[in-house]
Amino acid sequence: MMSFEDSVSPEFFELERKAIFARAWLNIGRVEQLPRTGSYFTKELDVVRASIVVVRDRDGNVNAFHNVCRHRGNKLVWNEFPRAEDSGTCRQFTCKYHGWRYGLDGALEFVQQEGEFFDLDKKDLGLARVHCEVWAGFIFVNLDVEPRQTLREFLGPMITDLEGYPFEKMTEWYEFRADNQSNWKLFADAFQEYYHVPGLHSQQVPSGVRTPGKGFECAHFQIDGPHRMVSTGGARRWTLPAEFMYPIERVTHSGLVGPWESPDIGMPPPGLNPGRVEPWGIDNFQIFPNIEILIYRGWYLLYRYWPTSYNSHRFEGMLCFQPARTARERVEHETAAVVFKEFALQDAGMLTGTQTALESAYRTAGMTHFPVNDQEILVRHFHKAVADWVDEYRGEQAGGR
Template identity: 65%
Template sequence: MSRLPKPPEGSWTEHYPELGTAPVSYEDSISPEFYELEREAIFRRAWLNVGRVEQLPRKGSYFTKEVRVARTSVVVVRDGGGGVRAFFNVCRHRGNKLVWDEFPGEETSGFCRQFTCKYHGWRYGLDGALNFVQQEGEFFDLDKEDFGLVPVHCEVWAGFIFVNLAREPEQSLHDFLGPMVTALDGYPFDKMTERFYYRAEVGANWKLYMDAFQEFYHAPVLHAKQTPAKFSTAAQQSGFEAPHYQLDGPHRLVSTSGIVAWELASDMRKPMEDITRSGLFGPWDGPELGEMPPGLNPAGCDPWGLDSFQLWPNFVILIWSGGWYLTYQYWPTSYNTHTFEGNLYFVPARNARERVAHEMAAVTFKEYGLQDGNTLEATQMSLESRAVTHFPLNDQEILCRHLHKVAADWVEDYKKNHTEV
């Protein structure tokens, strides 16, 4: 794999002059008015990842996704022909939520041959067609063909299921993702079906948490207590700078060099890492996955560590050199709260040792996520004081600068196109 020459110091941001280098305002993260604009300008226009095809293993499999920022719920289903469809989760009779269990605000999943409304028993096929109406003769000129479920635009890329809530998407999913993301075509996502999932309600704006995982400048300081003292000291002394940052439309990428965990001195590893042969960098004994797609490790690092693809608006795919990957999602619930979801994916364990190694990696990442979340709630509180309104970002924080600019650009574009004449 060819190496990319590292640009001169401080030049990453300068490669994208439209970003500028001035201090950045975080008003977009503390303004209720800006959040209300984001609902329509961003989350009803962009393609949103809602899951993976493995969640729909057979015909009739379904799951729901609550997209509270867009004030809607979506049901995603494997139809009778084996395709993936999505519908607004609304019965066409009186507007009751169609698919839910005991609590209508909670997500659910399962298998069915048709969807039946809990309120009056209207039934819909897996293709969304209205199949049955209780006491149909009581209605006035009712044509069932006119009252099927309302479809949501749904497309699949590399096994990831995306929906677009707009009446007509501005781009196809492939065009929206662009060449930097679709250069991952061929990565064996489909082989990594062992999943660990966690979620948290975070008292901070969704963009602030995205910022936390798109720069590593904080890692040697914030996460120092997660590693042995000798390793933490060495990390803080050396600092961190990734060898490659890249922007493509609204999406971002940071690629890093790696550490061979088992080659570290024993006093720079935790005893539990030696026992489980796993930790922050994932299982030490990764699977053989064959040739990787051209979109990975663009800097040609040896050893390579990870690539973090930040897909606009709220989805992250983080691929590790050890043969596993994770995803992050940030679902806004208000201007200063959001739901964070994390998924870790592995090739299914073949024995108890491999399973324990996977669990060790999952627990480690959860602890790091808790540290980030705790800090971000403190950030939110301080920003809302407005005692300081602009903040300097260094060259390693180029992705943070880009995220906030894209949010502002989408909101401005929406306002321009929806101004009453």
């Protein structure tokens, strides 16, 4: 039995914001979004009530700053709508309000009518820097005053053993974003276990092929610190009977698991398929707190879950392929993206019901604990990792009183 009180409590969510999202390393993008000097993008982190601007400077470094002008606190980088995310290329950042200008390294370079200020030292008024590190092309930020670990230490060997996987080659992206009326952990839970597949996804993965060696199974689980992973095994999808796939999959040779034939990626890194499952299907790496990387044959999926309140979050999904070389390959990628969206919508469509039912159970029926089975081991681990971070924060706050 485990409690889901952490998914229905506004008070617990406030603790998560401070204990986890204000102190953990958070993935906010990839280096391909910054292809040249002056390339930038902004990221709205509602969970910590922060706006971040990420930019490549003249030395090729990736910098992150709070998206705030040091003069009067105006939002510095935005286009038509201040709350919308933005991207582009520039030589410097100029505040729309009073015209202060900042270099790509964050230094304050120009003050309008500087002589009107007393004892103003531009060296002390550069943009407020956010801790920023890059691993395997993934850009992470940490909003803590001083992170307790480097990014590499935080990720640990289970994740860093993926180094060498050619993420950088997979630059044909299909991106999805949706606001969901459920706690962020509930959507993450849906992708940490496959016990739900025969019930919820019976058309894509029917129960008849959910037996070992016949189609789809969880073949290997692994944990490392707060991070988790699961590998699936079973027969290749294209070897299954025709009734177990959509007609479009049979025509395009693509679908739920992507193209049936993908470009060779060379020698896989040691962290891929760590359980040496054969035949291997998917590796799903869940990096605490809110990112998942699902690696298929020759392509990968990226999920992020950004809390917006205790019972809502923004879901981001991205399919990443090596650029299509032919029209047929482009159709294969498009097919995979469409089938993925339907698959994800089936998961997302359950979650408002789950959220409202859990809140009802907790507040009116007194139900706080629910049974989970061995296929849901990563769900238990995830919620325990969240609780551990919150408990550590509570202890620190109590000790500081």
